[in-house]
Amino acid sequence: GNLGFSFMAKKPVVEELFERLPGTILLSLASVAMMLVVSIPAGIYSAVKRGGWFDYVVRSFTFLGVSMPGFWVGLMLLWIFGLQLDLLPIVGGTIGVDTIILPAATLAFAMSSKYTRQVRAAILEELHQDYVVGARARGMSESHILWKEVLPNALLPLITLLGLSLGNLLGGAAVIEIVFQWPGLGRLAIEAITYRDFQLVQGVVVWIALMYMVINLIVDISYNYLDPRLRKVR
Template identity: 65%
Template sequence: SAVKRNKLPDYIVRGLSFIGVSMPSFWIGLLLLYFFGLKLRLFPIAQSEVTAAGIVLPALTLAIYMSSKYMRQVRTVILEELNHDYVVGARARGLSETTILWKHVLPNAILPLITLLGMSIGWLLGGVAVIEMVFSWPGIGNMAVRAIAMRDYPLIEGFVLWIAIVYMVINLLVDMSYSWLDPRLKKEAQ
């Protein structure tokens, strides 16, 4: 989309990502359940146990929203990098567009995307609760929603504390990965 800017593939990717980000994940889940579970009978609608076939629709529900979000961010970051002077210099030296994209632009664009990935973990921890409710899964998110309905405050506090700890650990790992992904940051810190 970023490489083919303002051409048909770019418009298609931008349109699909706009639709994917605009629709709430529970609505996507309900649509997938209706079409692929009820009408086409390809996947189970409600089961008491988790099976391989039962994982497809919840995973697809989460993937549609997350991939739409990532498509928009990747396009923005790549467009930013393509406008830098080092890309103009690489083109002037006669490097192919593929080499410029994979060896120069992508490594420089990876840090903002790693940050987005780390922040997405927090959304997944909270957003999975809704998906578990839609698909009737017996998971920790479903347990938290039921605890809220029953006003079980110690369980809610434990769930929030668990999410906070996992989110902080993920963000710590993301921050630590910066120096590994971009050695220039390690040199600046010294």
């Protein structure tokens, strides 16, 4: 566990990593929470109302979300909510409720665009399965079919994508952290590269690799509990 000494921070690399870790964890969890609140309801309703005006609005939103670069979205949010409306602080550098909103919203904007499309596609695929036809033939209500039958099956493949996204965020969202001056691992990595602090760079790389391994392991284990088909019959 000895990752060396950082001449830039004047302390061991492990200590510097653990000092930046809370900011990265908070930003990751906040952005994922925002994304789930938006993408799951929007994707479900868009699939149910396929071809309607809401579906077209959601698809247009997702198209714009995946097309716009994150740093530009962040700058626009700073300009609107920081300069024009003066609701949120422009200068970051500290961890707080008011300073986390804009960077988390920026990350959630891009992720929600991708995940809304994934949820919509998964729901549409499940709605055409034979078990849905059978459930309707037995007289089950559409709400029961959607929430009790379709949704659990549709969200299972998204858990893998969510794990990859969370692993990526825990490694540090470098561009967004630089734009908002957020004290996280991504910003630390950029600073270490700039000052050629190779010990610190190696420490960040080891942390990113470790996070991907741990998150993917948790996702694989969770499938055994979330999908009854994978459980062994004793």
